[in-house]
Amino acid sequence: MTEARPQRADAIRNRGKIVSAAREQITAHGPDVGMNEIATAAGVAVGTLYRHFPTKADLVTAIVAEYVAQVADDAEAACERVAGGADATHEITAFLRRVVDVSATNHAAKAAAQTLGADLRVQADEQRAGAALATLIRAGQADGNVHPDVTVGDIYLLFSTAPIDQSPAARERWLTLVLPGLSARARMVG
């Protein structure tokens, strides 16, 4: 509803190829890959790339936006399962595990976004994700498993820095270390 754009089929296809290629290239070779490399990897010429994304920042923004949308979808699905009777704590944990995995593929893109000063307000999807997450947390707190003072911001705080460039084993261990902090049970004494 933002803007009407009845694009040609191949144009839409190209957009998708470009975003995917960009994510892959940035993940593989760091946030500084050139636009030409991305274009080549996407099988298009730079000019085409720039028709879809007038700026490198726009491209990176799109990558991150796609990632946020995916997380939002995931959170909402978990929400619905909880509404349908699934265990809240289990859903939270599983969701966070998936988030860590997905983030691994988007870490470099976010770094690039920061360097480029890209505008990351993907408000719609971010709010969807936030809302779903809030629901999940409330459900967990109702079950008595999630600590009463845990907020959506806490989750962001923790998971925005997950060790996504590490091995799956390391990521799993990280979850083991981090999840207790969300638990209703005791907290370590400073």
Next chain:
Amino acid sequence: MTEARPQRADAIRNRGKIVSAAREQITAHGPDVGMNEIATAAGVAVGTLYRHFPTKADLVTAIVAEYVAQVADDAEAACERVAGGADATHEITAFLRRVVDVSATNHAAKAAAQTLGADLRVQADEQRAGAALATLIRAGQADGNVHPDVTVGDIYLLFSTAPIDQSPAARERWLTLVLPGLSARARMVG
């Protein structure tokens, strides 16, 4: 005893100014600040910068090395206090809090190091830090406050993901959330 280098006083002073300026600039404007900007901030000409650090990678390496040395010193000091009777758990927590703070100033430098493919083997200091940390952990475990399976690697893993680019308040909250994972007490159920 490694290498004799009786340098001039002003040269040493410049080296220090350069490393500080570089850390500040990189922290403030991201890992891609130009060498000219760093030199200007340090109050020297580019040539001087290059006399001290033949390569941008060398400069970044030096920044990180200094950081590692500082952490190592800190860990050893905590160790000694524990040996002198101080509370291990408290020392660990305080140490980690300080690490998070120091890391905040070095995050971008490490990112730069990675981008530049800099060689970060600062073995001596890294081993000092590791050894001291191991001692602290053992002490905490002896007290029954630190979970028996916590390792030095766990600490590295966890604190490599500290939200060092966030506000002090956020960092404090992060500690609150994360420290329970090291505690001997229960872990959240997946």
Next chain:
Amino acid sequence: MTEARPQRADAIRNRGKIVSAAREQITAHGPDVGMNEIATAAGVAVGTLYRHFPTKADLVTAIVAEYVAQVADDAEAACERVAGGADATHEITAFLRRVVDVSATNHAAKAAAQTLGADLRVQADEQRAGAALATLIRAGQADGNVHPDVTVGDIYLLFSTAPIDQSPAARERWLTLVLPGLSARARMVG
């Protein structure tokens, strides 16, 4: 048939302009002219220059290659004239005179090539030139005008150092002094 590269017309034109401008600039201002100067002289931006020649060494190599090709063509043409009945000795002399002239425009480029460690193996053309020259020499020896022990290497030895940075008159005088050494007649006594 070596590699298909149906380039754009203007790109080919630019390549030519760049090589010409580079030869001129290097000839005029020495082997150390900047790439920016060359680009400006060619009427393009540096970036264009680098698109065609990723390295200064590549550019210089191209200049020399073009020169070698030209000499090879010249030698082969002389060869064919001799095969058609022309006087071998006259053709050799005339060829060498032309070589000296052409070399004058490429001296600095070769110096630059050496400084830059450029790879000058332009084998195909070099062998063409060598073969044609060998034929010419044999014809001259058959006529009894060229000394029996003269080789292609001798010609290279002599003409690789022709006084190409001197006036045409000086070059002509130089030929007068040097050509007797190739003659079948007596050699000076050491």
Next chain:
Amino acid sequence: MTEARPQRADAIRNRGKIVSAAREQITAHGPDVGMNEIATAAGVAVGTLYRHFPTKADLVTAIVAEYVAQVADDAEAACERVAGGADATHEITAFLRRVVDVSATNHAAKAAAQTLGADLRVQADEQRAGAALATLIRAGQADGNVHPDVTVGDIYLLFSTAPIDQSPAARERWLTLVLPGLSARARMVG
């Protein structure tokens, strides 16, 4: 007689070391060696180098000047031997052979001089060399071995193109090819 300079013994010694080192470095690593490299090779600091030679051009000029003086000495010695009855043609040939050898060590220095736009008017020594050479040529012409129209300029022209960066064997071959041109006997027909 140009300027009175009662220098300290070590200063004089340094000057010699610097010129030698410069010649060696330039010969070994090309005309673009840095002043620091030369200073280091000479066992002094750059500052000292600059005290003796305010400019790189000055240094290179000094190298070439020393070379010219050496050639002049050599030519005069040959002259005296001829005056004492030695064979002129033999002395010329031997002198030229030595010149080619000495030039080999000074080629790069001369190239550097040209690049730097150094002023190579070493008039005194150049005139000494020219005068001696003229005498030698006249003696050879009197003997009937040197072609009547050969001038000092011819010798300069010819030997400015000696293949001084080639092997001794190649240089010897070059002499064999080039000396006939100075001979009184026939010249090749164009």
Next chain:
DNA sequence: GATGAATGAGACTTCATTCAT
């Protein structure tokens, strides 16, 4: 709409030369 050559600001680095010690 797509293509890819051209653009040009700016990055890193070198090196002749100066000057405080």
Next chain:
DNA sequence: AATGAATGAAGTCTCATTCAT
């Protein structure tokens, strides 16, 4: 006089972006 650290202009090369084809 010697030393060597500092200077800064200039050089090579990269890359986001534009535009003719």
